[in-house]
Amino acid sequence: MISTQNVAQAAGFKPQIDYSLYLVTGRELLPEGMTYLESLEQALQGGVTVVQVREKNSDTGEFLKIAQQSQELCNKYNVPLIINDRIDIALAIHATGVHLGQTDMPIAVARSLLPPDTVIGISCNNPEQVEKAVQEGADYVGLGAVYGTLTKNVTGKITGPRSVGGMLEKLDGSDVKAVVIGGINSSNLLRTLHGSVSTTGHVLDGVAVVSDIVASKTPKDAARKLSSIVKAFKQASSPASLATPFSTQVASPLIERAAALLDVVRKHGPLIHQITNTVVTNQSANATLALGASPIMATSPHEMEDLEKATGALLVNFGTITDKEGMLQAGKFANLNKKPVVFDPVGVGATAYRRSTAKELLNFWQASIIKGNAAEIGALAESVEVQAKGVDSGGSFKNPAEVIRQLAKEERCIVVLSGVTDYITNGSDVVALHNGHPLLGQITGSGCMLGTAVATFAAAERLRTLEKEGSNLNEEGKLVSGDMLLAAVGGVLALTVASEVAAEREDVKGSGTFLAALIDELGRLTPEVIVDRAKAEAFL
C-alpha cells in the first residue's frame, strides 16, 4: 500500500510530518501475550502520528523484516515511518526519515547517501547541539532526556522541562521541529508541554514516547490518552484561545474581579494545602480560616496523592526545608490534578542548598505562581542587584517590572514581587499595588501569610472558572484553569488592605495587637473594602 507520505516523496517534496505523538518502538518492553505488530497497530489506532523503528539488539536481517512489517502497518494508517540510526535500512524500505544520535553518522554524510526528501532528525541534549543541528540542516530535533527513564541508559544530563526552553529558543527563525523524549507519560505530559516553552514563546511540536505506549497492555488507550492531552494543549495554547491580555483591559475591572474572588472563597471554603515553615504554621492556618478557606498543613510524601485530589490549591513555602520529598510529591500530584501551585522560596538566596532545592522543585513540577521578596526573586532570576539577608532582603531593583517579566517567562508562571510596592506579572503585563502598612514588616511571617492569601485566591479563581466554563477542550489543555494573575492580585490586595484596616484600629498598640487585629480584619474583609482601598497601577 502506498501512503500520502510516499506519494509526496515520490514527487520530490519533503513530507510534512505531524510530530504531535511520536512513537519510538521498543520490542523488549512488550507485555506478555502482546505481539509487536498487534501493539503497533493499536498504537496507530490510538492516534500516534509518526513512528520510529528502534531496534538495538537485532541483526540486519531482523531489523529489515521488522522495518518492512512496520511500514506496511504505518502505510495503512497513513503515518510516516522513521528508522533509528541505520541509513541502509532506511534506504532499503524508502523510509520517510532517519533518526541520528550525536555519535552516529553526521547529518551531512547521511544527507549525501539518502534521497534529498528524506527527513533527518537528531538527538540533542543542550542548546549548542541544537544550534549545530540547525546549521547542519536537521529537519527535527529530539530533545532529552527530559526525565529519567528505564528504557535506555541515558548518558547526557536529564534536562527537565526548564532546560528545554533554552534549546527551543535556538530554533527561532528556523523550520526545524522539536519533540521531547525520556520518561514522558500521561501523568507528566501536560506539565511537560506547559513547562517546555522558550522565553520567546517557542513551543514543542510534539512528544516522543516509548514505554508508556509499548509496555501498555492497552496501547490503543495509552496512545489515545497521550494524543488527547497533546491536542488539548495545542488547542489551549493557540493564539485564538489565549485569554484577553491585560493590556486590553482597564485596571479597575481587574481589581473588581480580583476582589470578587473573596466571595467565591467564602461560598466554597476551599481546602488550602500548605507545606510551610515551622515559624508561621499556626498564623498561616489562622489567616486561611479568617479568609473563609480551610487549611491543611500536611507534610508527609505518602499522603500527597490523596490530598491533592481534594485540595483547592497548594502552597509550597520552603522556609525551613525539612520536607523536600513531601514538597516534590505534593507539587507533582497538584499538577496532575490541575490544582494551582504557589511557590514561596523563602530565603532562597541565603544558602547553596536552598538555591539547588528551588531549582529541583521547579524542574519537577510546574508552579502557577511564584511569590518572593526582592532577594528571593533576585536569587531565582540570578540577578546580583539585590542581596539576601537571611530570609529578608537588602535593597531593591532598578527596574522591578523587567526582572519579574523575564522570570515569569522563564518559569512559565505568574511572579509576585512583594515589598512596599507589590509587583505582579504574567510575563507581559505588570500590575503594581501600593497597599500595605509598615507594621507588616514588624511581624514574622507576613510574607508567608501573603503566600497563603494568594493560594486561597488561586483556589477560588480556579473554582470560579470551572463553574463558568465547565469542562471544555480549551480548559482541558490548561495546567490550571483560571487567570492566575487575577488570583495573585486578589490575594495580595486581601492581605495588604486588611493590614491597613487593622493598623488604623485604636486597640492596635504595636506588632502583637496588630497580628491579632490583622486576623480579625481578614475575617471582616469584603470585596467592596478591597476595591475602595486598592491603589493599583498597570505597566503595559
Ligand SMILES: Cc1ncc(COP(=O)(O)OP(=O)(O)O)c(N)n1
Ligand atoms: C525522537 C528521538 N529522540 C531521541 C532519540 C535518541 O536517539 P539516539 O541518541 O540515537 O539514541 P538511541 O535511540 O540510538 O539509543 C530517539 N531515538 N528518538
Ligand SMILES: Cc1nc(C(=O)O)sc1CCOP(=O)(O)O
Ligand atoms: C530512546 C530514548 N532516547 C532518549 C534520549 O534522551 O535521547 S531517552 C529514550 C527512551 C525514552 O523512553 P521512555 O519514553 O520509555 O522513557
